[in-house]
Amino acid sequence: AARHVALPPRRAVASRAMSAEAPLGVAPAAAEEEMAAVVDEMAEEAAVWCAVHGLVVGDRAEPRSGTIPGVGLVHAPFALLPTRFPASFWKQARELAPIFNDLVDRVSLDGEFLQDSLSRTRQVDDFTSRLLDIHAKMMEVNKEEDIRLGLHRSDYMLDSGTNSLLQIELNTISSSFPGLSSLVSELHRTLLNRHGKVLGLDSKRIPQNWAATQFAEALSMAWTEFNNKSAVIMMVVQPEERNMYDQYWLINHLKESHGVKTIRKTLAQVEAEGQVLPDGTLVVDGQTVSVVYFRAGYSPNDYPSEAEWRARLLMEQSSAIKCPSISYHLVGTKKIQQELAKPNILERFLNNKEDIAKLRKCFAGLWSLDNEEIVKTAIEKPDLFVLKPQREGGGNNIYGYDLRETLVRLQKEQGEALAAYILMQRIFPRASLTHLVQGGVCFEDLTISELGIFGAYLRNKDKVVLNNQCGYLMRTKVSSSNEGGVAAGFAVLDSILLT
Ligand code: ADP
Ligand code: MG
Ligand code: MG
Structure with a gap:
């Protein structure tokens, strides 16, 4: 019974775990601790579940993990x-x-x-x-x-x-x-x-x-x-x-x-x-x-x-x-x-x-870079755009300050350099x-x-x-x-x- 007294109202617990939108409420320190204990327990349980159900990837720390099946496995990040x-x-x-x-x-x-x-x-x-x-x-x-x-x-x-x-x-x-x-x-x-x-x-x-x-x-x-x-x-x-x-x-x-x-x-x-x-x-x-x-x-x-x-x-x-x-x-x-x-x-x-x-x-919003007006706008407000080359697999897009620098540089370059990219509304x-x-x-x-x-x-x-x-x-x-x-x-x- 003491456990229930210590817990904050259920909604507050849920929102703390789930979403920043809902107010967190002023949970008593004991409830915070209780919540932390539940989270820790779940995290461990989840990691074990991953291991015994094959929710795994190769571990970066083990060099053979990308080539030899069954070696250097770690739970997938979740x-x-x-x-x-x-x-x-x-x-x-x-x-x-x-x-x-x-x-x-x-x-x-x-x-x-x-x-x-x-x-x-x-x-x-x-x-x-x-x-x-x-x-x-x-x-x-x-x-x-x-x-x-x-x-x-x-x-x-x-x-x-x-x-x-x-x-x-x-x-x-x-x-x-x-x-x-x-x-x-x-x-x-x-x-x-x-x-x-x-x-x-x-x-x-x-x-x-x-x-x-x-x-x-x-x-x-x-x-x-x-x-x-x-x-x-x-x-x-x-x-x-x-x-x-x-x-x-x-x-x-x-x-x-x-x-x-x-x-x-x-x-x-x-x-x-x-x-x-x-x-x-x-x-x-x-x-x-x-x-x-x-x-x-x-x-x-x-x-x-x-x-x-x-x-x-x-x-x-x-x-x-x-x-x-x-x-x-x-x-x-x-x-x-x-x-x-x-x-x-x-x-x-x-x-x-x-x-x-x-x-x-x-x-x-999607634009080709032969649209001079949009290039100008993107240079002025780079945070509203994403600059994308023709690549896959993540890590290739250009944002913010780099986006502005890249556009300015490509504009100065002769020829078709801009054609390698598209602009997208962020x-x-x-x-x-x-x-x-x-x-x-x-x-x-x-x-x-x-x-x-x-x-x-x-x-x-x-x-x-x-x-x-x-x-x-x-x-x-x-x-x-x-x-x-x-x-x-x-x-x-x-x-x-x-x-
Ligand atoms: P890739 O083919 O490399 O996965 P994406 O177009 O999916 O290229 O972009 C990679 C990541 O960049 C996306 O998973 C997303 O997190 C972010 N991203 C891409 N386009 C936008 C966008 N228009 N607004 C906000 N984030 C974006
Ligand atoms: Mg892709
Ligand atoms: Mg993608």
Whole structure:
């Protein structure tokens, strides 16, 4: 009974753990202590849960953790409790997934649009230029992809100023964390089942997250469409990958639930061990490949030599299903995101007016840098913008003072230097107090969150086999940090509590 007397009112406890919006109240020191004890207990329990359920990543401190499975594991960084998220925005984000899937597919078929939109970028960005070269080669030979598989993730933030859900970006290659995000929801549900009463939080308000099984199912359905029982799925990976367990979750589901074998190969290995037979069949290490699933190849660092580019071209030339194809990959570039946000462009690709309106509603301001007026405004008020190059994987964007300096410098440079970037309206989510657990240490900080909705699309000629949302990834980061990647070390994995 003494324990209950010592505890502050339930709402106050919940808001302290969950959100900075609600008043914290003047909790007595004893209650503070009590609360700290609950948090400590939960943090330890959660870390143990991660270890015994495979919510793990390779530990930076162990050099072999990125190459040797089972060595140097640490729990994935996570938020101790799920973050509140309005059910209306959750519904809106989920409804957008099939529309974006459809849009990607339509845009991918318009090779001229992709080449034209990226033509100025290609002058100044070697990486984009190399991707466009492969794309152009496929256009020359009229390469058609009858079976098309997209495993996307569309990321959003809630803008506090306008109280709206705005898209950060759409990932069409290497959309990460389908494996681990499902587990975080599970972890939070477990914690709330045990401590939810004391915290005033109901575990039933955490939506089910089937991202891992649904992505695995989409891959297996693509394998089925390929229709060769002896073929394997090939996951293209980086030589060092500390996020390998996220990938192994998919591999495991593919094997256990669908009886499909997956091989993991680096681009260099594909180059050394791969060939395309005269009939188009991709054979790697003696095995016929049905689906090439890229968890690498999205960054210039993935192509340290010509060998890696040869591998990318080889796979593209084959009749294996590419997830993504070079076209799908290009549709996911930030330049195309900006082009699609221009007036009357969506109408070129979609017929349904309601769908178009839904997409447009979630578009933030996006500008190309040939717009002199916006460049001028961004130099004056850099904090209202984000400057983005054509890169993926986090840590590449430019903010604030650096943004101003970069724009001023690029403007002075002769030629097309500005064309490598796009400008985006900066989104300001409301910050809340959160307990974060990283490397076994729990700390509290002001945070903001980004919600990603996974989407899967599979098509065989005229037949749309699959077009769905597939669960979610919530990432939460300290609000003073600009970038948001979990793998890049900026954010923690989270889930949502619907309000
Ligand atoms: P990447 O492909 O590298 O993930 P993003 O466009 O997702 O590139 O940007 C990386 C991170 O930068 C995001 O996760 C988010 O935290 C932050 N960010 C990106 N765009 C904006 C924006 N318009 N407003 C606020 N933050 C942004
Ligand atoms: Mg991205
Ligand atoms: Mg991103």
